[in-house]
Amino acid sequence: MSLFANLFCSSIGRKILMALTGLILVGFAFGHLVGNLQIFSHPDKINGYAVFLHQTGPLLWVARIGLLAAVGIHIWAATMLTLENKRARGPEAYAVKTWIRATMASRYIRWTGYVVLAFIIYHLAHFTLGSTHPEDFKDQYPYVLTHDYTVLGFKAVAAGSEVPNVYLMVYRGFESAPVAIFYMIAVGLLSLHLLHGVDSLFQTLGLRSATWSNCLRRVVALLCIAYFLGNLAIPGAILTGVLQPHPAAQVHQTANVQN
Numbered sequence: 001m002s003l004f005a006n007l008f009c010s011s012i013g014r015k016i017l018m019a020l021t022g023l024i025l026v027g028f029a030f031g032h033l034v035g036n037l038q039i040f041s042h043p044d045k046i047n048g049y050a051v052f053l054h055q056t057g058p059l060l061w062v063a064r065i066g067l068l069a070a071v072g073i074h075i076w077a078a079t080m081l082t083l084e085n086k087r088a089r090g091p092e093a094y095a096v097k098t099w100i101r102a103t104m105a106s107r108y109i110r111w112t113g114y115v116v117l118a119f120i121i122y123h124l125a126h127f128t129l130g131s132t133h134p135e136d137f138k139d140q141y142p143y144v145l146t147h148d149y150t151v152l153g154f155k156a157v158a159a160g161s162e163v164p165n166v167y168l169m170v171y172r173g174f175e176s177a178p179v180a181i182f183y184m185i186a187v188g189l190l191s192l193h194l195l196h197g198v199d200s201l202f203q204t205l206g207l208r209s210a211t212w213s214n215c216l217r218r219v220v221a222l223l224c225i226a227y228f229l230g231n232l233a234i235p236g237a238i239l240t241g242v243l244q245p246h247p248a249a250q251v252h253q254t255a256n257v258q259n
């Protein structure tokens, strides 16, 4: 059997697929958080960054399709493994304590997975498609960059360019308590999902040895806490008023509305 068929057709292959696609999704999640934290800086930053990403054109589409495939394979492998586990389970297994522990963990990872999926669908409708709050979508109040946006020293977007106002869209989005609270709950559950998922990922890939298993668990827990706090900070700071909209973003908004 080819490597490809092995990955899709055997139970261990599906576990490896789950781990590898999980790794891709974790990489995206952390990268996305770093990009989003630019909301705490000048609006030029996040607005320039968003335009730069969109300017990558075909590369952006490759990344999008790759992410979508990773999500699809991750969910498919999880479903197959759950069904296999259910089939393989004998009635006597109910008596074994370790089995109960394993079931609790997989049950909660499954439920957090469902919420994360629902959140991503809502999130895409909110910030990528602008269908939940069209009045606050990024193209409603274009923003004029006050400085060049540079990447690795190269000018990616020139000062004076009129760009979509991602800064104001995010800001407006999280001024609404139900939206901000939903995001905070969802990123909490996503962080729990990562906590268990990343731990199992190292196990599946055979990267967890008895000697450093505890240390690894602590590092994973710390990363998940940092991920949670970083994501919590954005809706939290906007909803509580700790983060006030930058005057630069507001000036352009007012100018546009008056025109």
Ligand code: HEM
Residues within 6 Å of the ligand: 029, 032, 036, 050, 051, 064, 120, 123, 124, 127, 128, 166, 170, 183, 187, 190, 231, 232, 234, 235
């Ligand atoms: C407070 C937290 C978050 C904020 C402020 C945020 C912000 C944004 C914004 C502004 C966009 C649209 C960018 C644009 O079109 O220019 C976006 C897209 C996206 N976000 Fe988030 N996000 C957050 C959390 C998350 C989380 C937790 C996930 C999932 C792990 C996620 C997944 C995505 C995806 C898949 C896209 C679509 C990217 C594309 O257009 O190809 N986001 N996010």
